[in-house]
Amino acid sequence: MLEILSSRLLGKMESELEEIYHGEENLQEKTNLTLKKSAHLIGIINNHVATNGFEDQEQEIDFFRNTLPSFYSLKIFYDEIYFIELRMPIGGQKKVVSFYQSEIDIIERFFERHCFFFGYYKMNATDLDHTFFVQDVKLDSVLLMGLEEVESNTSTPVSYLFAKFKAYEQVMVILKHRMMEQIKGNINFRTTVKTLDTLVWTGEVINLVELAFGIYHTKQLNNGSAGIGSICHWLGESFGVNLGVPSKRWSEIARRTTMSHTRFLDQMKKTIISRIEDDAARKSEPSNLI
Template structure:
């Protein structure tokens, strides 16, 4: 099952990347992305409908990890598509108000699902069997986040998908807000355009930014990670997507947990040593 799901998800991401590179309008690109996600979701559902999970662990993995990967993308693209087509006419102030309304709505959803949201963000697993195996649906659960197909749903897999999508949508909105704020700056205060693009691994950038926030280098430590992520995504023209998942992957490493930071240190020491060697050689040659 894992092999099939991984290949299907990889194919979906390739198709989505191709869609983002074509010359269609943004609305057409997002509409195409929604269709691609829907097709992939249908293939996944057909496959699972004739598949018997080997044990509880495999079933939990599917409904906690695999299925939300597909569904969260679908929900995210729908959110962005609706944001674009419903965007009000007017100046920057009207657009900022529209974006802030969306951000407030997302926060309201997180607050409404605070207990499960904290469970998800903390990486907990003690309630996984209740949340991510079929047949565990509780009528006390939020009905609006339950898919009625009990053969292909658990009580919380859709809720998890929606939370993941909302986090990514929140990042998208913060990027749009940052663009407006940058464009409204006086020319003398606008940052110099160096056309910097992050070309290293995205997980490496996440590792670097979490380290900087942990050290408290911004605003004397009074800053949230999402604000830093939004700013650097704009500066380096990179979409870090679900950066909190990348951070979770970093935290789960058993060896070389800070591999990128370790590489940075070695690279800087090597550069310092090379410069020191060159200066020493120059001084030595001058003596003769």
């Protein structure tokens, strides 16, 4: 139930925040609407967890590592975009490009400041998940100083940090794209945000690797003749990420011991089945969850 509710609410949040962004309100109004909508939807999922709890600790870890950061990252992403638009300089190409570069530098410094956690996030490491993504664990490590940015009953410090990583990565991609478009003479910032928000892969890179191997082993491309290297390159180019060396990423998947070898594909299957069952249930008994 948690998975299908999360999926439905996240889809609702994505569409409604994008609708707000492309609306006719001014920046201040859009910011306020985004904050209210984000708080409402995040509140629903947090209240569900507070009321129903988790099935087991693994579900709790998955929620705070993957699910909740997806919600917060959307809020952070639009906060940053509005802040960028508010401060967009008036001037020639050189001034605007310099502004974009300074914003990129700020994000890169944030990643450097939290290099340990960012490395853990990028490598899809799992060794410390039971410390970082379980609420009742005492976090006394010096590594965690300064991370208490949200209430302890709605997230964990590292969970919120992961949300920032997800959001800032997406903002950086957009800034780099906008900088190149500015050089080419294309200054439609809003159109770029809409396009990239739809097409940039913001999930964990290893999930895309799982998808690549799934496509490869089920021979879905070029009548089964497409190689795994070509598939990884194609997906990486399409979604703006570097999947790395296929053989090494396969070894990462094969070495998993604390989670399913096909965690992402299993999650996709479970979510789809839950959605089908939930839709069938709602046809016979209307839901008031949202």
